[in-house]
Amino acid sequence: xxxxxxxxxxxxxxxxxxxxxxxxxxxxxxxxxxxxxxxxxxxxxxxxxxxxxxxxxxxxxxxxxxxxxxxxxxxxxxxxxxxxxxxxxxxxxxxxxxxxxxxxxxxxxxxxxxxxxxxxxxxxxxxxxxxxxxxxxxxxxxxxxxxxxxxxxxxxxxxxxxxxxxxxxxxxxxxxxxxxxxxxxxxxxxxxxxxxxxxxxxxxxxxxxxxxxxxxxxxxxxxxxxxxxxxxxxxxxxxxxxxxxxxxxxxxxxxxxxxxxxxxxxxxxxxxxxxxxxxxxxxxxxxxxxxxxxxxxxxxxxxxxxxxxxxxxxxxxxxxxxxxxxxxxxxxxxxxxxxxxxxxxxxxxxxxxxxxxxxxxxxxxxxxxxxxxxxxxxxxxxxxxxxxxxxxxxxxxxxxxxxxxxxxxxxxxxxxxxxxxxxxxxxxxxxxxxxxxxxxxxxxxxxxxxxxx
Amino acid sequence: xxxxxxxxxxxxxxxxxxxxxxxxxxxxxxxxxxxxxxxxxxxxxxxxxxxxxxxxxxxxxxxxxxxxxxxxxxxxxxxxxxxxxxxxxxxxxxxxxxxxxxxxxxxxxxxxxxxxxxxxxxxxxxxxxxxxxxxxxxxxxxxxxxxxxxxxxxxxxxxxxxxxxxxxxxxxxxxxxxxxxxxxxxxxxxxxxxxxxxxxxxxxxxxxxxxxxxxxxxxxxxxxxxxxxxxxxxxxxxxxxxxxxxxxxxxxxxxxxxxxx
Numbered sequence: 001x002x003x004x005x006x007x008x009x010x011x012x013x014x015x016x017x018x019x020x021x022x023x024x025x026x027x028x029x030x031x032x033x034x035x036x037x038x039x040x041x042x043x044x045x046x047x048x049x050x051x052x053x054x055x056x057x058x059x060x061x062x063x064x065x066x067x068x069x070x071x072x073x074x075x076x077x078x079x080x081x082x083x084x085x086x087x088x089x090x091x092x093x094x095x096x097x098x099x100x101x102x103x104x105x106x107x108x109x110x111x112x113x114x115x116x117x118x119x120x121x122x123x124x125x126x127x128x129x130x131x132x133x134x135x136x137x138x139x140x141x142x143x144x145x146x147x148x149x150x151x152x153x154x155x156x157x158x159x160x161x162x163x164x165x166x167x168x169x170x171x172x173x174x175x176x177x178x179x180x181x182x183x184x185x186x187x188x189x190x191x192x193x194x195x196x197x198x199x200x201x202x203x204x205x206x207x208x209x210x211x212x213x214x215x216x217x218x219x220x221x222x223x224x225x226x227x228x229x230x231x232x233x234x235x236x237x238x239x240x241x242x243x244x245x246x247x248x249x250x251x252x253x254x255x256x257x258x259x260x261x262x263x264x265x266x267x268x269x270x271x272x273x274x275x276x277x278x279x280x281x282x283x284x285x286x287x288x289x290x291x292x293x294x295x296x297x298x299x300x301x302x303x304x305x306x307x308x309x310x311x312x313x314x315x316x317x318x319x320x321x322x323x324x325x326x327x328x329x330x331x332x333x334x335x336x337x338x339x340x341x342x343x344x345x346x347x348x349x350x351x352x353x354x355x356x357x358x359x360x361x362x363x364x365x366x367x368x369x370x371x372x373x374x375x376x377x378x379x380x381x382x383x384x385x386x387x388x389x390x391x392x393x394x395x396x397x398x399x400x401x402x403x404x405x406x407x408x409x410x411x412x413x414x415x416x417x418x419x420x421x422x423x424x425x426x427x428x429x430x431x432x433x434x435x436x437x438x439x440x441x442x443x444x445x446x447x448x449x450x451x452x453x
Numbered sequence: 454x455x456x457x458x459x460x461x462x463x464x465x466x467x468x469x470x471x472x473x474x475x476x477x478x479x480x481x482x483x484x485x486x487x488x489x490x491x492x493x494x495x496x497x498x499x500x501x502x503x504x505x506x507x508x509x510x511x512x513x514x515x516x517x518x519x520x521x522x523x524x525x526x527x528x529x530x531x532x533x534x535x536x537x538x539x540x541x542x543x544x545x546x547x548x549x550x551x552x553x554x555x556x557x558x559x560x561x562x563x564x565x566x567x568x569x570x571x572x573x574x575x576x577x578x579x580x581x582x583x584x585x586x587x588x589x590x591x592x593x594x595x596x597x598x599x600x601x602x603x604x605x606x607x608x609x610x611x612x613x614x615x616x617x618x619x620x621x622x623x624x625x626x627x628x629x630x631x632x633x634x635x636x637x638x639x640x641x642x643x644x645x646x647x648x649x650x651x652x653x654x655x656x657x658x659x660x661x662x663x664x665x666x667x668x669x670x671x672x673x674x675x676x677x678x679x680x681x682x683x684x685x686x687x688x689x690x691x692x693x694x695x696x697x698x699x700x701x702x703x704x705x706x707x708x709x710x711x712x713x714x
Contacts, residue, residue: 393550400510402538402567415554
């Protein structure tokens with residue numbers, strides 16, 4: 001039994017006696033299975049406590065900044081009022097403030113029949129049985145303490161359901177805003193536990209944007225868990241941008257399960273200044289499923305950006321193609337672990353992995369390791385990681401054409417970063433990613449040029 | 454091209470000693486090139502030809518240990534590579550680099566506008582630049598689709614060299630250095646590249662053509678030919694010297710005995 005994060009666990013729905021007038025529709029209408037899920041998860045977390053660097057999966061990351069936090073609340077500061085949401089996309093926009101759905105800030109476009117984008121709280125209130133057997137089905141709180149913690153607080157987030165054969169014509173956008181203290185330090189340290197559940201029916205198709213931002217730089221925790229169920233032939237392409245402020249700890253854990261011929265493409269762009277742990281587990285459980293995992297982490301100042309991905313090849317003729325790139329400035333640190341499991345009998349597996357890294361400063365660090373566990377013989381597997389500075393010949397070439405050194409560096413760094421963004425298929429997703437990456441490149445250049453010589 | 458003693462001295466190299474890394478390569482080069490002139494520097498491998506071109510453009514790792522190089526009277530050693538380029542020095546590289554992710558047309562426009570800004574001219578907008586680009590591309594017979602591709606990525610040897618000449622045509626330098634531009638070209642590509650170079654010949658412009666073989670000089674006829682050996686100019690003459698070298702090889706000059714002005 002661990003005593004980690006007691007200030008937080010005592011705030012769990014399970015522990016707080018809720019006045020009916022207070023949290024009226026949620027807790028008291030929770031079905032038994034959900035209450036059990038939450039209670040068991042809380043027990044799992046308390047059993048395991050926070051992960052430590054003694055555990056193989058956590059060797060690169062120290063959670064001491066999280067352990068030191070004294071939490072006073074879960075959810076938004078009462079003082080917080082949400083600013084107008086910039087909204088340029090065509091599809092629906094669902095906004096979540098500290099994990100809770102904010103209908104006023106959201107724009108719920110009319111979706112084609114068979115495509116639904118709802119808040120989890122609504123679904124739990126109106127038709128909880130529709131997600132029973134899906135919610136929590138892909139996660140294992142017994143081995144992932146932070147997933148357990150998230151599950152213990154599970155109450156709101158997004159549920160996207162696509163009936164067989166349906167297509168969302170435009171990307172569905174989810175914006176998660178953490179509010180910090182809204183300028184009032186007495187508001188204390190907060191935690192947010194948004195959740196996402198995607199049920200993509202047979203042959204359905206979805207593009208999805210998930211953005212995590214924060215409204216100020218107060219300490220706090222965001223723990224986000226997403227589950228993607230892809231039935232046969234379903235196609236999902238998703239972009240997740242992690243751009244929370246430096247003082248916040250951001251944990252995200254994605255779980256996808258692919259049936260026959262399903263395709264799941266994930267693009268993760270991590271530009272947060274603080275501590276980020278981003279986990280992905282993709283299970284290829286039926287033949288001919290394919291996944292592409294692309295990532296770009298861009299660190300500045302003292303950011304610590306840890307990406308831990310696992311692809312589990314459990315059926316024949318599945319493919320996985322993974323490329324994570326790191327661009328690290330100042331004293332930032334990147335961690336990349338790419339685990340690939342090819343189970344006995346998963347013949348015809350084709351798996352690729354690469355992790356090129358660009359260090360813009362001699363104080364930046366990258367810790368990268370592929371981890372291949374192969375138990376089948378008729379497969380193709382490749383992996384590789386590189387660590388380097390900008391190519392000096394390319395830099396000189398550009399200068400010899402009259403382009404000044406700073407601009408030449410910007411061009412080459414941009415080319416490296418955008419190389420992975422270019423792999424996004426959906427145009428709107430690529431536009432969101434490009435805009436974010438350009439803005440971050442400008443910040444990186446600024447923070448590198450401000451460093452003491 | 455007529456050049457007389459009254460035309461401007463574009464480049465003056467005086468008693469130049471230089472290192473590549475820690476290794477002394479050039480041991481006292483004297484060379485003066487005036488506007489309107491084409492000089493060829495020939496020599497065997499390892500004679501210092503590439504070191505000379507790298508010194509002229511300021512490549513990191515190459516260092517002047519004594520002597521000086523003046524470009525239109527200004528000391529080159531005090532100028533960063535990008536400033537030299539903007540002042541009008543251009544090197545067509547022997548081995549052009551590939552730069553994935555940076556589109557050729559974007560790069561060219563950035564470079565052209567860096568020059569224009571340096572000269573106090575307005576930047577070209579996308580439309581005007583494109584007009585100019587298309588005109589120059591015709592001269593080197595490059596298909597338009599190559600412009601949206603990344604710099605030199607997947608280009609053949611000949612395409613890379615054409616791309617170098619295209620850059621020269623667009624940037625309109627005053628002093629062009631062509632470092633083994635003929636190497637690896639078949640006869641058609643050689644002719645195209647030579648045409649591009651000849652387009653640049655003018656009374657205001659000077660050129661230094663560095664080559665191992667004489668064949669480029671059939672198309673780009675030099676006013677002066679110098680033979681470089683072991684870091685020194687051991688012989689200078691006119692275009693007949695290049696023909697003589699082609700017949701006799703470099704061996705008869707290697708001992709330095711044949712050196713004269």
